[in-house]
Amino acid sequence: MPRNEIIVDGRKLPAKYNEEEQQKNRERNRRLKEQSLQGSTGKRTGKTKKISRKSYIARLKVLLAAGLISSYLIGYFTPQVIEKFQDDAIVGTLIKEYQADIIEQNTGRIDDNSGYFYDTSNLAAIVAEAGEENYDKNIFLIYCNIGEEKTNEVIEKLYRIYLKTGECKTLEEYVHSKGYKDIDEFINKTKQRIISEKEIEDLQAMLNNEEEKSNSNSKGK
Amino acid sequence: MEKELEVIEIDNKEYCVINEATYKEKTFLYLSNLLDEEDTLIRKVSSEDKSTVVPLQDENEFEIACNLLCKNIIN
Known part of the structure; x- marks a missing residue:
């Protein structure tokens, strides 16, 4: 379409x-x-505020x-490149957000400070809690942030501890079980899904605005 | 999930810093009005006082700032 x-x-x-x-x-x-190009100067005071993602x-x-x-x-x-940039920005922003909000919260230092580790059990719990319809998106975001080897651990724990089936132990097994040909197809289709979801969100907001305008016009008559 | 962003007051309006990019010792801040998503502007960190942000010098600097934003977000 x-x-x-x-x-x-x-x-x-x-x-x-x-x-x-x-x-x-x-x-x-x-x-x-x-x-x-116009307007006043401002001061950086270090003040912060929280806004939603x-x-x-x-x-x-x-x-x-x-x-x-x-x-x-x-x-x-070119306009085509602009469209691709906007798409990449949507996906790239989500990956960075996931890193800050989820991955960093589940990363710890090894006792002797010689390195760090990912709490793959907790990441598996987060995927499980997100619900089956969101497994692809969460696993994609985990894969983009911590790579295939650690994503394998998350998937193994997701299926063994939370789903109790042991059906999949690796990302490759996961993508095949979901009907994807390979990891590349999983990545591309999940990216497209993320972009489409954002577009639908935008279009929904646009339609809501149109309806609001239409309602306020009819009330004004 | 929420993001904690730096806030700068300009013309009695609060703007949050959405992005920051540096090019040839010039640092640009990309700002969005907390009360109006469509109200955006770019400021440059003053070379004389790092805590002050100033309007851009000219259209050329604006183009540089726009290109930097695109490259910064995409990379």
């Missing part, structure tokens, strides 16, 4: 989505440039979209 034909809640997104999105990004770029990714995407349009206008990137 072409990417601009994703159906959300049984409704097809308007065909002019890409055109509208490009216009929106040009406007974002214009505003970003204006605000970056979803909000962080949304903000990153706005900045990236505005910035990429600028790069595109001066001829660095």
Whole structure:
């Protein structure tokens, strides 16, 4: 299915989505440039605030979209490359987030400080708790962060301790059991799934905005 | 899951630092208004005072900052 034909809640997104999105990004770029070249100075005081991962990714995407349009206008990137960059940014951000939120929390120092270890039992528990529909995504994110050998340990523990079947002991066995040809196919399809989920999330938000606008217009009449 | 981000006040508005990139001793901060996701701007760390962030010098510097952001996120 072409990417601009994703159906959300049984409704097809308007065909002019890409055109509208490009216009929106040009406007974002214009505003970003204006605000970056003008205005006041600020002070770095070390003050911090917490925001949700979803909000962080949304903000990153706005900045990236505005910035990429600028790069595109001066001829660095083609629209196809921009699309790929946005996709890579979504997946790359999730991998980094997973590293900070999950992997680092399950990494410890060896007693004599000669190295570190991953708590693969706890990582297996996290995968189990995420539910079967999220196994692929979690295992993909673990694999991207700690490599195949340690992911094998997570999978072995997931199936032995939490699922109690012992069906899979390695990543390769896992991907075959899920119907993938090999690890590469698992990686590519899971990446696509992550990107599609993000797109659906964005489109859902867009439709909700349209509905809100439509509701407020009809109330105003 | 939450992220803890640095916050900088500019024109009485709070902006969180979404990304930071350095090129030839210039450090750029990519900021997003805490109350408005669409309100974004880029600032540069002052070479004279590292705790101060200043507007970009010109369009050329803006283009450099945009390219850096893209490369920084993707890599």
